[in-house]
Amino acid sequence: MKDLxxxxxxxxxxxxxxxxxxxxxxxxxxxLADQIEAVQRASVDKxxxxxxLSLLVDGLRAEREQGITIDVAYRYxxxxxxxxxxxxxxxxxxxxxxxxxxxxxxxxxxxxVDARHGVVEQTRRHxxxxxxxxxxxxxxAINKIDLIDYxxxxxxxxxxxxxxxxxxxxxxxxxxxxxxxxxxxxDNVVERSAHTxxxxxxxLLGHLESVPVTPPEAGAxxxxxxxxxxxxxxxxxxxxxxxxxxxxxxxxxxxxxLPGGHRTTVASVDTxxxxxxxxxxxxxVTVRLTDDIDIARGDVLAAAxxxxxxxxxxxxxxxxxxxxxxxxxxxxxxxxGARTTQVIVGALGDRLDTDAVAYVDAPETLAINDxxxxxxxxxxxxxxxxxxxxxxxxxFLLIDPPTGNTLAAGLVGSPLTLAG
Amino acid sequence: MxxxxxxxxxxxxxxxxxxxxxxxxxxxxxxxLFSGGKDSTLLVHLAVKxxxxxxxxxxxxxxxxxxxxxxxIEFRDRIVAEKGLRLEVAHVQDWIDDGRLTERxxxxxxxxQTVPLLDSIVEKRYxxxxxxxxxxxxxxxxxxxxxxxxxxxxRWDPRSQRPELWNLYNGRHxxxxxxxxxxxxNWTELDVWRYIQREGIELPSIYFSHRREVxxxxxxxxxxxxxxxxxxxxxxxxxxxxxxxxxxxxxxxAVESTATTLDEIxxxxxxxxxxxxxxxxxxxxxxxxxxxxxxxxxxx
Numbered sequence: 001m002k003d004l005x006x007x008x009x010x011x012x013x014x015x016x017x018x019x020x021x022x023x024x025x026x027x028x029x030x031x032l033a034d035q036i037e038a039v040q041r042a043s044v045d046k047x048x049x050x051x052x053l054s055l056l057v058d059g060l061r062a063e064r065e066q067g068i069t070i071d072v073a074y075r076y077x078x079x080x081x082x083x084x085x086x087x088x089x090x091x092x093x094x095x096x097x098x099x100x101x102x103x104x105x106x107x108x109x110x111x112x113v114d115a116r117h118g119v120v121e122q123t124r125r126h127x128x129x130x131x132x133x134x135x136x137x138x139x140x141a142i143n144k145i146d147l148i149d150y151x152x153x154x155x156x157x158x159x160x161x162x163x164x165x166x167x168x169x170x171x172x173x174x175x176x177x178x179x180x181x182x183x184x185x186x187d188n189v190v191e192r193s194a195h196t197x198x199x200x201x202x203x204l205l206g207h208l209e210s211v212p213v214t215p216p217e218a219g220a221x222x223x224x225x226x227x228x229x230x231x232x233x234x235x236x237x238x239x240x241x242x243x244x245x246x247x248x249x250x251x252x253x254x255x256x257x258l259p260g261g262h263r264t265t266v267a268s269v270d271t272x273x274x275x276x277x278x279x280x281x282x283x284x285v286t287v288r289l290t291d292d293i294d295i296a297r298g299d300v301l302a303a304a305x306x307x308x309x310x311x312x313x314x315x316x317x318x319x320x321x322x323x324x325x326x327x328x329x330x331x332x333x334x335x336x337g338a339r340t341t342q343v344i345v346g347a348l349g350d351r352l353d354t355d356a357v358a359y360v361d362a363p364e365t366l367a368i369n370d371x372x373x374x375x376x377x378x379x380x381x382x383x384x385x386x387x388x389x390x391x392x393x394x395x396f397l398l399i400d401p402p403t404g405n406t407l408a409a410g411l412v413g414s415p416l417t418l419a420g
Numbered sequence: 421m422x423x424x425x426x427x428x429x430x431x432x433x434x435x436x437x438x439x440x441x442x443x444x445x446x447x448x449x450x451x452x453l454f455s456g457g458k459d460s461t462l463l464v465h466l467a468v469k470x471x472x473x474x475x476x477x478x479x480x481x482x483x484x485x486x487x488x489x490x491x492x493i494e495f496r497d498r499i500v501a502e503k504g505l506r507l508e509v510a511h512v513q514d515w516i517d518d519g520r521l522t523e524r525x526x527x528x529x530x531x532x533q534t535v536p537l538l539d540s541i542v543e544k545r546y547x548x549x550x551x552x553x554x555x556x557x558x559x560x561x562x563x564x565x566x567x568x569x570x571x572x573x574x575r576w577d578p579r580s581q582r583p584e585l586w587n588l589y590n591g592r593h594x595x596x597x598x599x600x601x602x603x604x605x606n607w608t609e610l611d612v613w614r615y616i617q618r619e620g621i622e623l624p625s626i627y628f629s630h631r632r633e634v635x636x637x638x639x640x641x642x643x644x645x646x647x648x649x650x651x652x653x654x655x656x657x658x659x660x661x662x663x664x665x666x667x668x669x670x671x672x673x674a675v676e677s678t679a680t681t682l683d684e685i686x687x688x689x690x691x692x693x694x695x696x697x698x699x700x701x702x703x704x705x706x707x708x709x710x711x712x713x714x715x716x717x718x719x720x
Contacts (some may be wrong), residue, residue, distance in 0.1 A: 001427040002427060002428045003425060003426070003427055003428055003431075004426075004427075004428040004431045004432070071563050071578065071579070071581065072563075072583075073555075073559075073562040073563050074555045074562055074605070074606065075556075075562065076555070076556045076606070076608045078428075078608070078610070082428075083428040083608075083611070085606050097583060098583075100583070100585065101583040101584060101585055104585040104586045105585075105586060105587070214425070227438070227441040227442060227444075227445050228441040228444050228445045228471075230471060230472075230473075230474050231474060232473045232474040235473060237473050237474070241441050241470075241471075242438075242441070243434060243437075243438040243587070271469070271472075272468070272469035272470075272472035273469075278424070280424070280425075280426070282426060282431060282434055283426060283430070283434050284433075284434040284435075284437035284438050284441070284470070297445045321583055333592075335588055335590065336588075337588075338442070338445060391586070392586065392587070395585070395586045395588065396588070397585060397588050397590055399590055399592060403594075404569075404590070404592030404593055404594065405582060406582045406583055406585070406590045409583070409585045
């Protein structure tokens, strides 16, 4: 039985991310002959003597023309033990926006640095965003080690430098693994390198294959946003459909329906294939309850003994993703779980300076790629968790009412605590 | 006690069901594009599971080029009847007959589907259109969102897509705009086949190896039909073939194969050194960015 690992890449423009992704796909034999032929043709057209693996992943016209990656792309490959969904995020323009997008669904992030430059500003920014988003595991891939003659001392220094940064961002030591690689040559990506006899850790793929994938939500209290009420008249069926956001649910569990506050008991956890004895985080189910309560889309079923708090006043952290700036007093829409409600933005609080990795003074407005604390007031009460405790219960979108565009990624509370 | 770990197919199934239910909750008039091919058949199977025991709350729409394989049309109509679904058909021929479309000199009708699709969306006021597109199919599709806004002309703008965060899908749209929804974005061709096997999903017979009269063109085996062919030196010959994708007969080629069971197909797909589009879709070969260009015009 294969499981699924969702991971993301991050790194600066010229760190060789596309080449690394191309290498992973190529060396896992996930690239087929017609795709390789296309890359070989294009590489010859560009006057190159060896195939440019980055062409495997840069799919849009403008990307090929400019030689850059514009937008998050999703890649798929598998090995005999595991399937992988890779959110390939560009380091170029709008770095925060793309890193936030890729990191929001990632169970692991691969952060690239260039061995010649070590930890640079962009590394600090990306690491800060990955920490803010609570990506559970991190790989520091030190790339282009062939260009520094596989110098162990230089690589050790970079690893040590990064370990200090990761610790200050709140990553546990065992959550970060450093792997020296050359994406161009293939060292330690899929094949172990003969050039690094001093390195006794896993290859990148070996690590991706063996790292545990249990989501942090698995051990958290039960939450299920009700997406849809399923009614079937012939059999008088009424069930509440949704994806278990965190924890587990089983028949007999006492649950509370929020924001209303009614308590009831789970009668059965149904699927089209029949009822389940237990359903865990990520599983789409339909829950029937023992009492006849009025429940609609947007309500949340939660563990009665560990419910989320219900509030109209939120302290949150926003990652601002739009060109349209945010000012205090703005009236927007907020989507949390299956509920969309109106929201008024209160005072803007401290802004995260991702270069210095420190909170600085409150800004007048939020511009694209800014990250800042903010207070919000919602029209309807929301059952929320702190993002630091439960990612799914503490995440929301801010939406522009006239255009419908997504303006911000929102995280309830202050999920990034910076240690001295 | 913790819940049993979900395998990759369970996780993909749950994600797709979540997406179907989000659309049912947020939109007024969704529709599922259904051609009878393996991806859209999988889509319908997932939709049935998402709302069981209640019926699927959406109709199906087939843009019929008129160049479909008889086995596929028979299958399409039978599945619709068996599952109690509602099917709308937009016949490309109707658009050609009244002059809104002109037959192309090369005879292929695949690119002609866009206009009937967009016209149907406007006429029926569909606001969410489900498709069976997968991001592993093609490089431009790798950039596609699960919920993807289309403007009043049905156009896709890859440079101004909404970021897709966590599993919170933003389906807001203005009147006249619609959203394309791809619940199986994260599936690969092999996932699709393994799931079809696991769930016992029935498919049109042409996916399985059979004897067929075909002719060679551009390195593909095409069947005889109203789309033109064989022409000139092209000669019909009987071969043992099957189809990896199902679409307009003018540009969907068969592959030589002896795979008659799902086990054999999965073994064949696993060992194949060609992508399904590279092997069997002539229209994707037109240029480096053929798919991107067609998607910008409103194609799926």
